[in-house]
Amino acid sequence: METWLDFYGGWTEPRKLFDYNVLHRDQLLENDIVPLTQQYINKGFYIYTYIDKSLILKTSKELSMSEHFVHDILIYGQNYKTKSFSVIGFDDRYSFTAFDIPFDLFKTAFLSGADFSKDSANGVSYATAFRIKEEFKNTQYPFHLQTFLHNLYEYIHSINSSKSNDSNDPDYDMYKLPGNVYGMSIYTNVLEYLDQLSNENLNLDYRLFHTLYEHKMSIYERVQYVSELYKLSEDVKLQKLLLACEEICKDFKKIRMLAIKHIMSSDKSLLNRMKSLVEANVKKEEETLKELYAIFTSISYSKNEQIHIQ
Template sequence: MKLPIGQPMIRSYPVHLCHLSIISHNRDFEPWFFSNYIQISCPPEFPYDRTKIINFFDYDYYNPFYASSPFASELRTERLKIPGKIISDFLEAIENNIYLHIYVDDFYIPFRSAYKIKNIPHELFIYGYDMSNRIFHVLGYDKNGKPQEMTLTFEVVEQAYVGANFILENGYKNCEWMHFDYQISYTSTQYNINLKRIINSLKSYLDSTEFNLMPETVTGLSVYKLLKEYYNNYINNRTTFDVRAFHVLWEHKNVMYQRVRYLEEKMPFNLNTLTTRLFKLQNDYLILRNSLIKNELTKKKIDNKQFCELIDSLVDRESQILSELLVELNFNSRLEVSQLQESNGGQNNQI
């Protein structure tokens, strides 16, 4: 038995991989998805602290994205303590169309880099099982950090889960979110594209608007200043190479490109020129990411001046494209309001 999963556009972190895999198995999620995932943020410590990350805004350690998604509901439950109940409870959940997002000890997971090397708790997503072969169908990151659909035997999952119980009982006290299991259910619903939200989010991204929800967090275009600080620390051996930031930024540009394509497909917009420029922008971020990976392997780093000039150029291009997009969306939004008012006899309606 397998619960349906799709191919998410954002795979950089488990929080996105798991959630979007659930809701993307059909196209109903697209209006909600393209109305969100616009803003990015990072803590001010990012340039020198590798536990801090650049990510899509709304990230919340305790209930990441599920609370604001109309397509998924999450139940946080206490971790199971009786080994004999672990597999049976997991099987029952899947039978009830519930996806499982749990923490296991990577020491026991063959496709993880920590396998038989060190004990470390890590996320695992379970979406199915095969009783005849006694395996779970799982989604997770392999030794190269790439998300893959794989299988694990019941015995391995139980061993890894019990191992994580021991680790969590004896450490990771500050990682409160790891001390729970997460049962996620898919909800079928209808959601219309939220043009007002897209406009406000784009403006906040361009203006680097601060939010009370996340005080002192750096957002929007201001993130790139910290990215340049990080790179300076990296080439001067004050921190290590972390490709995740550059992968997230490529995903951000790719989602923006796909969003504009979607708007052009679903609404009476002529955005063809912007679509072409956004495709080139996301491709340049992909080239940058791949070049940095290659340079790390060959130990031939781009010098700091060249890197900063490249980032400044990319940011200038993006700012120009998104500013033009905002003008176009604002114009069409006002036009839509005007047409709606005319069809309702001049009444003042909100969209």
């Protein structure tokens, strides 16, 4: 069973805000990647590309073929004094964060990544340079509670958001494929996937579990924001629900770390622990989010904010 999990909208919606250039593998390899990246940064671009992260994570020893790990990274700045790029990605502690990579190490990791991924799906398009369009630089994006509630409702009730939106972007068709699963219905497939991994000799796709963790954190941070925005720190029930969101985040962080350990050890007992944690949180998350939805809906109506459910 093939799995692919993503936030709805992906690259489709943000794309209209950016000037961007798709950079092909051959184009990048024909140039020295360091000065090419510097030129784009100097023009106000961000660079999204791939590097061999194993060279960042384990610089102190020789690596076997199986240890090379090609992963995406975002370059957003540079420092000529320290001769380094400012990036967002996984650091040497396996934390997703901002840190600096020396120019020389970046070049080595980039070339290694290009070599070890040359037969993969990203073989042609290997980087994107993008910057915010001039007309959008001063645009303000105020928070709308009703939009958050609309999205939360669709997640709880597993509604296909693409039915109420449309796009000319050909990549958008991926959200309309037959067999797609949406919202909380994904957990059935996640559990089936863990069973399949337990019964067959397959490689675990870490991205699924990392995305799940990011999703839980996104909800938790948004609920925190709403609590602060509407001054609800004294609401005992809401604070208990916030604590429940935090506990859910912690469990999905454990699931994410167990996934990493399984990749490194192939210990199938870890899959059972992952499955137990997922099962324990499905009902808890549903109940927590339904209660949050009810609280925030009452706030929305009291503030005369209309909620549209399609």
